[in-house]
Amino acid sequence: KQEVTQIPAALSVPEGENLVLNCSFTDSAIYNLQWFRQDPGKGLTSLLLIQSSQREQTSGRLNASLDKSSGRSTLYIAASQPGDSATYLCAVESWGKFQFGAGTQVVVTP
Amino acid sequence: SQTIHQWPATLVQPVGSPLSLECTVEGTSNPNLYWYRQAAGRGLQLLFYSVGIGQISSEVPQNLSASRPQDRQFILSSKKLLLSDSGFYLCAWSGGPEGLYEQYFGPGTRLTVT
Numbered sequence: 447k448q449e450v451t452q453i454p455a456a457l458s459v460p461e462g463e464n465l466v467l468n469c470s471f472t473d474s475a476i477y478n479l480q481w482f483r484q485d486p487g488k489g490l491t492s493l494l495l496i497q498s499s500q501r502e503q504t505s506g507r508l509n510a511s512l513d514k515s516s517g518r519s520t521l522y523i524a525a526s527q528p529g530d531s532a533t534y535l536c537a538v539e540s541w542g543k544f545q546f547g548a549g550t551q552v553v554v555t556p
Numbered sequence: 557s558q559t560i561h562q563w564p565a566t567l568v569q570p571v572g573s574p575l576s577l578e579c580t581v582e583g584t585s586n587p588n589l590y591w592y593r594q595a596a597g598r599g600l601q602l603l604f605y606s607v608g609i610g611q612i613s614s615e616v617p618q619n620l621s622a623s624r625p626q627d628r629q630f631i632l633s634s635k636k637l638l639l640s641d642s643g644f645y646l647c648a649w650s651g652g653p654e655g656l657y658e659q660y661f662g663p664g665t666r667l668t669v670t
Contacts, residue, residue, distance in 0.1 A: 478657055489646055489661040490600075535599070539657045542588050542607065542650065548599035 448473045450538055452547035460555050465523035467550045469536035474514045478539040481510050481521050483532045484549070490535065494521070526554045558583035562647050562662035570670055575620075575634040577665050579647030582628065587649040588657070589630040591622055594644040594664075606630060642669045 449472040459465060469479070477498050482490040494510045496503045496519065502511040507524040523530055535549040559582045569575060581587055588607055592600040604622035605613045612622050619638060623631045630647060644666055650659040 480659060482661075487644075487664075487666070489663045490648075492658060492660060495658045537600075537659070539650075539659070542657055543602065543605060544590070544650075544657075544659055545602075546600040 448476075448538060448540065448545045450536065450545050450547040452534075452536060452550050454550060455548065456551040456553075458553040458555065459526055461526060461528060463526055463554075465521075465526050465530065465552060465554075467521040467523075467534050467536075467552070469519040469521070469547055471517045471519075471538045471545070473538075473540070474517055476514065476538045476540050479510075479512055479519050480537045480539065480544070481508075481519075482535045482537065484535060485532050493534075526552075528554050528556050530554050558649075558660065560647060560649055560660060560662040562645075562665055564665060565663065566666045566668075568668045568670060569637050571639055572636045575632070575637050575641070575667070577632040577645055577647075577667075579630040579632075579662055580628055581649045584628070584649070584651065586627060587651045589624060590648040590650070590659070591630065591632050592646045592648065594646060596643075600646065604630075604632070637669045639669050642667055 451470045480495045481493040484490050494503045496512045509522045512519045531554050533549040533551045537544040537546045561580050591603040602615045606624045620634050646664045647662040650657045
């Protein structure tokens, strides 16, 4: 059974620092990995999708890498801002089903 | 563009009462549809998954059920709610013309069972 782990569970950084969020999974037989952002009381917003054949994906200040063989993905957020404060979740997809990690709660202090 | 709707946004129901949550998707056809529950401070738990009309897979044994009467409509139901059914319910869809299974979420329904 696929297990997805996100470390750390919570993270607090001063504004301007780079954020590094980790996601690991136990079964490398995945098709895609997706990173989401969730604000309190809201639904999930898709940030990046990495296909299994890709090593990384970039969107603005966000960069996500994927190493299938080691079962790891990392989300980098450059030059963090207070508006980046949220919970970040990763999900791995196999055969149309998604398995989520518990998330990393991020606080960026001004 | 695609849009996903959920309603109601919040709901307070007594134990033993019925439940019906609705989700609709616009701007795509034949999507995969999902119901998740998120308990306070926890990750998402997949409840139901559907690849087409009338095709429902249940992931977790419980007193909830799901139906897909139309291609872009997904309904979550219960005949008698339990206290443990409280949580944040999220509907999502995936699919697309290139077969990429990027998943998109609705705004969610906050259910409190009293």
